[in-house]
């Protein structure tokens with residue numbers, strides 16, 4: 001194997017989302033060893049008053065929780081920038097053998113003399129009634145990995161240079177076309193009458209310590225600033241922000257129904273999808289596929305990955321203030337149920353995989369369950385079961401949850417459930 005091939009393999013392994021390589025003998029995978037904990041009440045204001053109606057939730061408690069997450073966890077993101085441009089690079093009306101319209105768009109963000117470009121790939125089913133509802137997701141491996149379609153422009157990838165040991169940007173090779181097609185189920189999405197929009201997350205910020213300088217965050221530094229302030233956005237918030245900029249484009253595209261857009265993501269990109277859905281109420285459905293610690297899983301459970309693992313291995317993901325919670329989850333004025341509650345009353349799907357213990361399937365389930373009181377206050381049906389459902393038994397209504405057999409991945413089974421959920425939610429809206 002050439003050194004370059006070896007380094008590519010290493011990068012791929014880093015995306016697999018496991019505890020491989022974590023030097024921590026103390027990982028808890030035994031329920032009996034999970035310490036007791038109590039969760040902060042999402043329906044009690046900082047002042048101690050109880051939230052008893054939807055108005056108090058929307059006007060007072062929701063902003064409080066958003067502020068907690070902006071200060072303590074993901075960091076504060078800038079608003080939509082004034083200098084935002086959308087260029088439609090190509091439209092192919094007969095893509096995928098005539099089954100889809102393929103659009104490729106560049107979103108450019110400018111600040112001073114710097115410009116950042118995100119390449120959006122969109123497929124819409126041909127012959128579908130317009131405007132089309134759509135799934136929006138970031139991808140780990142680039143637009144060309146989504147489908148073997150030779151018309152997709154080859155994007156960039158970041159690999160470690162075997163000689164200098166630095167991460168370098170390269171054009172993705174031809175051989176990477178369709179390399180993650182299994183994780184996208186594009187044909188099924190199109191068959192359901194939905195579109196798919198994706199962006200390579202590395203276009204927004206490449207995912208490694210030190211990657212910040214190649215991404216969007218420095219464009220928003222104050223004059224003279226070189227490092228983020230403790231509550232400035234981390235990489236996850238930057239990826240979420242990219243999803244909102246894609247939504248800005250979607251609102252201008254008359255072929256897409258901007259009122260029916262599901263933001264979804266797997267793993268670290270599931271964390272990004274949750275934060276995008278929490279902040280940006282334009283997303284009508286939010287889907288977390290195995291987002292784990294720092295996403296849908298209850299941090300206080302200390303099962304599988306912990307805050308200290310995140311802060312040690314991925315210090316660039318969160319804001320500076322989040323570091324104080326390493327080993328001190330009990331001091332968090334928040335937990336994942338409050339993040340999930342920010343999405344209420346909109347539709348939310350949280351999913352786990354049985355063998356993905358690192359992400360803590362039960363912790364993800366309990367995150368969704370404990371967001372329930374907020375959904376109920378807003379007149380929506382939450383998950384009523386308090387025991388975890390068996391494998392392949394989705395539960396819930398406006399909030400749904402499933403755990404499937406198998407490893408950390410985004411599979412055909414997961415998509416099948418998300419498509420059914422979208423059918424249910426969106427056809428209800430169209431009635």
Ligand code: GTR
Nearest residue numbers: 015016017018267268269292
């Ligand atoms: C793991 C990380 C998880 C999860 C995963 C992924 O290494 O510990 O929090 O985000 O990566 O994104 O695949």
